[in-house]
Amino acid sequence: MTTIVTNDSCDDEQVGEKDDSRQYISFNVGKELYAVEITMVREIKGWIPTTSLPNSPEYMRGVINLRGVIVPVFDLRTRFRRGHTEPGKNHVVIIVRLDERTIGILVDAVCDILTISSEEILAVPDQDANPEYSFMEGLVSVAEKMVAIIKPRLLFNMELVPDPQTEPETEAA
Amino acid sequence: MSDPMEQFKTVFFEECSELLISLEEGLMELQNGNDDAETMNAVFRAVHSVKGGAGAFGFDRLVAFAHIQETLLDDIRAGDLAIKPEYIEVLLQAYDILNGLVAAAQQDAQVDEDYGADVARAMENIMQNGDAAPSTDSPDKEAAENPVHLFKISFKPHAELFQRANEPHLLIRELGRLGRLAVELDGSDLPDIEEMEAEYAYFSWNFRLVSDSGEDDIREVFEFVEGDCDLEIVDLGPYLSPDDFVDDETAGLFGPDEKPSTAGKIQKKAAETLVSQSIRVELDKVDRLVNMVGELVITQAMLREQGGQLLVEQYPALVQGIEELSRHIRDLQESVMAIRAQPVKSVFSRMPRLVRELTASLGKKARLVMTGEETEVDKTVTERIGDPLMHMIRNSVDHGLESPAERAAAGKDEEGTIHLGAFHRGGRIFIEIEDDGAGIDSAVILKKAIEKDMVSPDANLSDEEIYNLIFMPGFSTAETVTSVSGRGVGMDVVRKNIQGLGGRISLSSTPGKGSKFTMSLPLTLAVMDGMVVDIGGEKYVLPLANIIQTLRPGENDVSSLPDGRKLMMFRDEYISLVPLFDIFDVGDAVQNPCEGLVVVVEGDGGVLMGFMVDDLVNQQQVVIKSLEANYQLVEGISGATILGNGRVSLIIDIATVQEIVAKQYAQPQKFSGETEKSLSPAPTSMEIH
Numbered sequence: 097m098t099t100i101v102t103n104d105s106c107d108d109e110q111v112g113e114k115d116d117s118r119q120y121i122s123f124n125v126g127k128e129l130y131a132v133e134i135t136m137v138r139e140i141k142g143w144i145p146t147t148s149l150p151n152s153p154e155y156m157r158g159v160i161n162l163r164g165v166i167v168p169v170f171d172l173r174t175r176f177r178r179g180h181t182e183p184g185k186n187h188v189v190i191i192v193r194l195d196e197r198t199i200g201i202l203v204d205a206v207c208d209i210l211t212i213s214s215e216e217i218l219a220v221p222d223q224d225a226n227p228e229y230s231f232m233e234g235l236v237s238v239a240e241k242m243v244a245i246i247k248p249r250l251l252f253n254m255e256l257v258p259d260p261q262t263e264p265e266t267e268a269a
Numbered sequence: 270m271s272d273p274m275e276q277f278k279t280v281f282f283e284e285c286s287e288l289l290i291s292l293e294e295g296l297m298e299l300q301n302g303n304d305d306a307e308t309m310n311a312v313f314r315a316v317h318s319v320k321g322g323a324g325a326f327g328f329d330r331l332v333a334f335a336h337i338q339e340t341l342l343d344d345i346r347a348g349d350l351a352i353k354p355e356y357i358e359v360l361l362q363a364y365d366i367l368n369g370l371v372a373a374a375q376q377d378a379q380v381d382e383d384y385g386a387d388v389a390r391a392m393e394n395i396m397q398n399g400d401a402a403p404s405t406d407s408p409d410k411e412a413a414e415n416p417v418h419l420f421k422i423s424f425k426p427h428a429e430l431f432q433r434a435n436e437p438h439l440l441i442r443e444l445g446r447l448g449r450l451a452v453e454l455d456g457s458d459l460p461d462i463e464e465m466e467a468e469y470a471y472f473s474w475n476f477r478l479v480s481d482s483g484e485d486d487i488r489e490v491f492e493f494v495e496g497d498c499d500l501e502i503v504d505l506g507p508y509l510s511p512d513d514f515v516d517d518e519t520a521g522l523f524g525p526d527e528k529p530s531t532a533g534k535i536q537k538k539a540a541e542t543l544v545s546q547s548i549r550v551e552l553d554k555v556d557r558l559v560n561m562v563g564e565l566v567i568t569q570a571m572l573r574e575q576g577g578q579l580l581v582e583q584y585p586a587l588v589q590g591i592e593e594l595s596r597h598i599r600d601l602q603e604s605v606m607a608i609r610a611q612p613v614k615s616v617f618s619r620m621p622r623l624v625r626e627l628t629a630s631l632g633k634k635a636r637l638v639m640t641g642e643e644t645e646v647d648k649t650v651t652e653r654i655g656d657p658l659m660h661m662i663r664n665s666v667d668h669g670l671e672s673p674a675e676r677a678a679a680g681k682d683e684e685g686t687i688h689l690g691a692f693h694r695g696g697r698i699f700i701e702i703e704d705d706g707a708g709i710d711s712a713v714i715l716k717k718a719i720e721k722d723m724v725s726p727d728a729n730l731s732d733e734e735i736y737n738l739i740f741m742p743g744f745s746t747a748e749t750v751t752s753v754s755g756r757g758v759g760m761d762v763v764r765k766n767i768q769g770l771g772g773r774i775s776l777s778s779t780p781g782k783g784s785k786f787t788m789s790l791p792l793t794l795a796v797m798d799g800m801v802v803d804i805g806g807e808k809y810v811l812p813l814a815n816i817i818q819t820l821r822p823g824e825n826d827v828s829s830l831p832d833g834r835k836l837m838m839f840r841d842e843y844i845s846l847v848p849l850f851d852i853f854d855v856g857d858a859v860q861n862p863c864e865g866l867v868v869v870v871e872g873d874g875g876v877l878m879g880f881m882v883d884d885l886v887n888q889q890q891v892v893i894k895s896l897e898a899n900y901q902l903v904e905g906i907s908g909a910t911i912l913g914n915g916r917v918s919l920i921i922d923i924a925t926v927q928e929i930v931a932k933q934y935a936q937p938q939k940f941s942g943e944t945e946k947s948l949s950p951a952p953t954s955m956e957i958h
């Protein structure tokens with residue numbers, strides 16, 4: 097689980113000094129930092145109001161029109177059970193391409209572009225014990241802060257993820 | 270597709286369908302008397318190419334049959350045989366067989382040993398007996414064998430004929446099937462336009478018919494209009510040579526195409542170019558075009574919305590321009606959709622074989638009558654209605670029609686009739702499958718449904734609702750499971766398939782007389798006419814085709830049931846009011862139907878429901894976008910669209926909302942008066958109360 101060979105990226109698109117280093121986009125939700133591989137990211141968009149879908153999990157914020165394509169937007173904060181994002185004009189949606197699907201991830205702000213080599217990626221403790229953490233590819237330390245590299249495919253897979261709303265620990269924002 | 274042979278096969282079958290089309294067109298040309306060398310060559314080439322390709326893939330039956338057909342055509346082409354109407358009749362039958370054999374090869378299906386044998390024999394007979402005829406200009410021999418007569422027919426319809434919805438052109442077409450027909454229109458009774466009565470019949474016709482049928486056969490064509498027209502049939506005696514035909518007193522009648530004159534050639538040329546005026550385009554390219562037009566429709570909706578705020582006096586040209594743009598885009602969109610449209614014939618043509626096979630295996634007698642095969646609908650629809658249609662036909666033959674003995678006992682013709690028809694109405698395509706079998710007793714269905722616990726014994730259902738029960742999962746009326754119908758696929762799957770295409774299906778039946786399935790489908794899956802409604806500030810789209818009426822009920826029109834359900838009086842009937850804000854979990858919506866609006870929609874099986882909305886926004890064309898492409902199916906929603914303001918709006922799927930409502934009220938409810946929240950987002954909450 098801690099290997100960094102991801103399925104999505106095109107290997108020849110890699111940028112970096114070393115062969116096994118990759119670029120990531122980091123962003124924050126509250127004080128926490130996360131990153132996704134840059135090759136998955138199609139664009140970064142300012143928040144626009146969504147059309148909510150009935151009978152959907154709470155982290156599913158609704159759909160937007162991305163140049164004629166209907167794209168679902170997921171609230172990463174709600175997904176991590178940190179409450180509900182009250183999006184304003186500073187919030188951004190990261191549009192990510194996963195295989196055949198395109199989704200949007202609502203985060204607070206985009207921070208940086210990181211170049212990380214495979215040695216720098218550390219394992220997530222006890223990851224195997226908790227299948228819920230399988231969406232984490234690994235952890236890196238950047239400027240003394242921990243950044244969790246996430247795999248959006250697993251994060252918003254409807255079959256794997258229980259609806260956080262049905263769990264009691266949902267807190268208000 | 271790993272097998273390269275498979276790819277070639279696909280191409281072969283694609284070509285085959287084109288070749289068969291041109292073969293049919295050619296034969297029609299021949300039937301119309303255009304038997305020039307080019308048409309003959311085209312027909313010959315089509316059969317020849319099918320045979321060649323089939324040989325490469327080892328479709329032996331196809332090759333053997335095409336070979337006979339090709340030889341006959343070659344004889345005709347070389348002038349060894351003079352073409353005659355009967356030959357064309359046989360050639361048309363041969364075309365059907367060829368079509369069937371190609372389809373069988375494509376589906377890897379087995380074909381009966383004797384399939385097409387009679388037609389093959391007929392073709393061989395023509396070749397043997399026709400060899401004697403030395404050249405093209407003397408069909409005397411054949412004329413002597415078959416008493417071919419020349420008839421003079423005058424036909425003057427009365428106004429009543431039209432009032433009874435009879436169509437002269439259908440009669441004329443029928444007449445044309447009897448032989449060679451020349452038609453002359455007599456418009457001498459036509460008055461000045463000022464004196465013309467719209468409902469009066471002014472035209473009459475004179476026909477000359479060369480046919481081996483008797484006068485009775487000709488009268489039979491007019492059987493249904495006998496009292497409503499003046500009909501005179503004169504037998505002018507045996508018809509000997511084409512010269513007789515044209516040198517008659519009405520020589521000009523037969524038109525230039527009857528005579529091998531230069532004028533005829535020109536006309537034939539024109540027909541030829543018409544035939545070849547098509548190009549082969551990859552479906553991908555067409556779909557890209559469809560998508561572009563979809564975007565254009567959205568942009569246009571945006572422009573119209575913006576333009577609506579402009580003052581006409583200030584920007585007259587701009588406002589008018591936007592209007593014109595709208596119109597052109599609608600035309601453009603229709604034209605683009607027409608590219609994807611296909612006649613349902615491509616699906617219907619599979620059915621005669623099915624009926625033949627079924628009747629053979631079930632020991633029944635049935636005749637399949639098809640109408641409206643030329644009705645066009647989007648390719649995706651034709652691709653996806655095949656299976657449901659086959660299932661329904663199977664159902665009709667297996668369960669609908671009785672055995673010949675039972676039919677005879679009931680005083681019916683031993684041979685049952687299944688009518689498969691298609692027609693356009695109100696922007697949708699309707700397909701009907703009607704049999705004249707035993708019909709379905711609604712009491713039997715109801716009993717069965719009660720046994721299966723699908724309805725409560727004290728339910729008061731209309732016949733229509735009862736017939737709809739057969740589309741419920743787990744319902745099967747067959748007493749014994751036969752190898753034909755009992756394939757584990759029920760009518761519920763049929764309905765699912767139809768609904769997946771945005772269609773509806775219903776059943777009606779008269780015991781003893783027969784039953785009829787009716788399905789209606791949208792003409793295209795890309796665009797539809799929708800009504801945009803407001804529910805708690807969210808915009809939803811309702812398919813316009815389902816909307817009956819919109820109204821604001823008065824306090825007295827609305828009543829409540831003990832289970833919390835609200836009913837409304839509509840056209841002397843109580844209909845359920847559906848709280849959409851509740852189903853879609855929208856806050857801030859108008860809760861009282863008397864303060865908002867009620868859109869009366871027709872659900873599955875003609876069930877009326879009152880959808881509660883806050884307000885109507887506008888009526889517009891919407892481009893249907895998939896939610897599943899990037900997300901997943903959402904219950905009650907068939908798709909999404911983009912409105913003029915760029916926002917996404919959800920399209921309500923009336924049939925599934927109907928199911929949600931039915932499910933909701935099917936369970937006994939134990940709440941106390943408060944608004945029910947039985948369909949809140951989390952599915953687990955369903956069991957809570």
